[in-house]
Amino acid sequence: MQRAVWAFMVGMAVVAGGCGLGVTGDSSGDAVELRKLDQQWSAAAAKSDLEATLSFYADNAVALPGNAPIAADKKAIRELWAGMLGPGTTVSWKVTKAEVATSGELGYLYGTYELTMQDPKGGPLVEDKGKLVEIWKKQADGKWKCVVDTYNSDSPQPSPVPQK
Amino acid sequence: MQRAVWAFMVGMAVVAGGCGLGVTGDSSGDAVELRKLDQQWSAAAAKSDLEATLSFYADNAVALPGNAPIAADKKAIRELWAGMLGPGTTVSWKVTKAEVATSGELGYLYGTYELTMQDPKGGPLVEDKGKLVEIWKKQADGKWKCVVDTYNSDSPQPSPVPQK
Numbered sequence: 644m645q646r647a648v649w650a651f652m653v654g655m656a657v658v659a660g661g662c663g664l665g666v667t668g669d670s671s672g673d674a675v676e677l678r679k680l681d682q683q684w685s686a687a688a689a690k691s692d693l694e695a696t697l698s699f700y701a702d703n704a705v706a707l708p709g710n711a712p713i714a715a716d717k718k719a720i721r722e723l724w725a726g727m728l729g730p731g732t733t734v735s736w737k738v739t740k741a742e743v744a745t746s747g748e749l750g751y752l753y754g755t756y757e758l759t760m761q762d763p764k765g766g767p768l769v770e771d772k773g774k775l776v777e778i779w780k781k782q783a784d785g786k787w788k789c790v791v792d793t794y795n796s797d798s799p800q801p802s803p804v805p806q807k
Numbered sequence: 808m809q810r811a812v813w814a815f816m817v818g819m820a821v822v823a824g825g826c827g828l829g830v831t832g833d834s835s836g837d838a839v840e841l842r843k844l845d846q847q848w849s850a851a852a853a854k855s856d857l858e859a860t861l862s863f864y865a866d867n868a869v870a871l872p873g874n875a876p877i878a879a880d881k882k883a884i885r886e887l888w889a890g891m892l893g894p895g896t897t898v899s900w901k902v903t904k905a906e907v908a909t910s911g912e913l914g915y916l917y918g919t920y921e922l923t924m925q926d927p928k929g930g931p932l933v934e935d936k937g938k939l940v941e942i943w944k945k946q947a948d949g950k951w952k953c954v955v956d957t958y959n960s961d962s963p964q965p966s967p968v969p970q971k
Contacts, residue, residue: 705917710873710874710960710962711961744908745913748908749907749915751955774877774957776957778942791915791917791940793957794959795873795874795958796874797874799874
């Protein structure tokens, strides 16, 4: 009977260890990983490296940019970044908070960005500051990728579109 | 020995059931729950019910509104909503996608919003459409609350602030 009790306890421990149950889950390590990946992502964008920047997105990712329509697939996300990165642009961001589920496959972070860019209409160099939220998901190969990327400006909204 | 093996299996099953391990986890049920809660949230805002609207946020929630600074605590979130809801405002939103971690305590959704509001400067009624992302976390009492709420307009950005 004691052997059965012991086996029951071991059985519980085996599964508890595998599903991150309890205080000592691996979620804080994953949050550190997300911060590190996001720093690399910001560095890739700061160098205007389009391919490296796009490599952080999952295949089914969406981007929800501020003051623009949703980019609902990778092609649209590529166009979004292609229109932003270039010699006239300096962009970077940093994490305020990152958190991962105890199951270790879903996490998020939010933070702030700074953007300086040449006005595409030929105007002066302009600057913008804002906020971002990213949702990350561990893929089948164990790599974290961004599945939802959104950001918005701290600057006031333009005059909204008049009601028809 | 057979009793020990059986006890081992029962022990595994008990914990696996409690942590949502495996294909039949409760994460899809939780995603349905998030959709339902978000619908209730939108309905509360549509009625301009400030207290009901605020009740969906966790105590440590942050809101990252488009074209405005971060609302980093509940007081700032209250001011944000108090400035938006009222007789001149009609707001509603709906979910495009909702997903919850297999551990069942962290989830997100994104969707679209529609807003019609009286210009606070006394101008005409204006309308805005945009996108939103919400991150939800199951609290100690088992209730889901929003921990990060962000949204942005589909309308073009105003002329950015000139570089100093």
